[in-house]
Amino acid sequence: MTISSRFAVGIHILTLLELNKEINTSETIAGSVNTNPAVIRKIIGMLKKVDLVEVHPGKAGAKLKKGLADITLLDVYQAVEVVSENELFSLHEHPNPDCFVGRNIQQTIEPIFISAQLAMEKVLLNVTLEDVVREIDNK
Amino acid sequence: MTISSRFAVGIHILTLLELNKEINTSETIAGSVNTNPAVIRKIIGMLKKVDLVEVHPGKAGAKLKKGLADITLLDVYQAVEVVSENELFSLHEHPNPDCFVGRNIQQTIEPIFISAQLAMEKVLLNVTLEDVVREIDNK
DNA sequence: ATTACATGTAATCATTATAGTTACAGGTAT
DNA sequence: ATACCTGTAACTATAATGATTACATGTAAT
Numbered sequence: 001m002t003i004s005s006r007f008a009v010g011i012h013i014l015t016l017l018e019l020n021k022e023i024n025t026s027e028t029i030a031g032s033v034n035t036n037p038a039v040i041r042k043i044i045g046m047l048k049k050v051d052l053v054e055v056h057p058g059k060a061g062a063k064l065k066k067g068l069a070d071i072t073l074l075d076v077y078q079a080v081e082v083v084s085e086n087e088l089f090s091l092h093e094h095p096n097p098d099c100f101v102g103r104n105i106q107q108t109i110e111p112i113f114i115s116a117q118l119a120m121e122k123v124l125l126n127v128t129l130e131d132v133v134r135e136i137d138n139k
Numbered sequence: 140m141t142i143s144s145r146f147a148v149g150i151h152i153l154t155l156l157e158l159n160k161e162i163n164t165s166e167t168i169a170g171s172v173n174t175n176p177a178v179i180r181k182i183i184g185m186l187k188k189v190d191l192v193e194v195h196p197g198k199a200g201a202k203l204k205k206g207l208a209d210i211t212l213l214d215v216y217q218a219v220e221v222v223s224e225n226e227l228f229s230l231h232e233h234p235n236p237d238c239f240v241g242r243n244i245q246q247t248i249e250p251i252f253i254s255a256q257l258a259m260e261k262v263l264l265n266v267t268l269e270d271v272v273r274e275i276d277n278k
Numbered sequence: 279a280t281t282a283c284a285t286g287t288a289a290t291c292a293t294t295a296t297a298g299t300t301a302c303a304g305g306t307a308t
Numbered sequence: 309a310t311a312c313c314t315g316t317a318a319c320t321a322t323a324a325t326g327a328t329t330a331c332a333t334g335t336a337a338t
Contacts, residue, residue: 001140001141001144001221001222001324001325002140002144002222002223002226002227002228002229003140003208003227003228003229003315004140004229004295004296004297005229005230005231005232005296005297006296006297007228007229008228008229008231008244008245008248008252009231010239011244011248012231012234012240012241012244013242015240016238016240018309019239020240025312025313025314026188026190026313026314027313031225031238031241032234032241032330033231033234033236033237033241034231034233034234034235034241035231035297035298036234036297036298036299036300037314037317038298038299038300038301039298039299040318041315041316042316043314043316044314045315048234054142055313055314056305056306057262057304057305057306057314057315057316058304058305058306058307058312058313058315059305059306059307059313059314060306060307060312060313060314061313062314071162073251077199080274082140083140083141084141087141088141088142088168088259089141089142089153090141090142090143090144090146090147090303090325091144091147092144092147092148092151092172092173092174092326093144093173094173095151095171095172095173096170096171096172096173097155099155099170100158100275101151101154101155101158101159101171101172101275102151102173103313104173104274104275104278105147105150105151105154105275106147107278108274108275109150110145112212112262112263112271113147115262116259116260116262116263117259118264119258119259119261120254120255120258120259121252122254122258123254123255123258124251124266127251132247132248132251135247136239136240136243136244136247139241139247140295140296143324143325143326144326145326164283164284165284165285166284174326174327175326175327175328175329176285177286177287177327177329177330178326178327178328179289179290180284180285180286181286183285184285184286184287194283194285195284195285195334195335196284196286196333196334196335197283197284197285197286197333197334197335197336198284198285198334198336199283199284199285199334199335201285202282231297237338263291265288266314266325
């Protein structure tokens, strides 16, 4: 299993909106990402929903709606819905309640899983698009 | 997307091997986990491969092969192969090399993804089965 | 050695998510 | 009116999961 590449594509899109000063249509962007324009439009729609991006029906071009330093990778990750809140890890459903272990295993494991997930997400919180763009500029 | 419940089941199995002093056959365990014995046998096979568990063809019962304090959740996580090394996050393949962003995005993003994954795995490294069993005993 | 029962493993299936593709309704602008 | 764009739905191929069935093989008690 892996976390959907929608996340990587979302970062790619936002980075491109910053660095490519031309008008960025879904087709332009799709050319850079190397995928289908409809895929781009869908992801942009998700970025728009959380107000990271400005885009209008019929009007060519998407734009960033926030400063680079104000967009964390966690924002993008949440926008594209690659992982549900507190559900990075699956619990097995319906362990046997008549068994001492089965009765208690879920509530024992769940907080551990959640804290592992949060540790991962905290790393994403501490990286902004500005960091990403700067790194790309350095190449 | 979620990380397979094989991980949670693996923890369940090992915990049961510790706490249930009867002979733990795949059917016994399946009864506690509430799944099919063949599923249990497959996961036990994976735990056996990394030497966490002792089990023999034709001979009823699996046993722990290490002390509880010497088994981390990371050991279990790796044993059941729910996430490949450095591949929790997917990169999109083949971004356009003729585009400045496309050419550099992957190598920029990858180390961030890896460090996020490692942060998550570090939490699992710091929890042992002893912690889990103690927590269950406290209930 | 026969019987009973266990593990190991392959094959199959339903379900679900992903990523791509096509198509088209509806908005915008010249 | 035309050209081009976004938004979105429908459909596809592919892959992973978890459950299930079946059976070969190993173990042990009688």
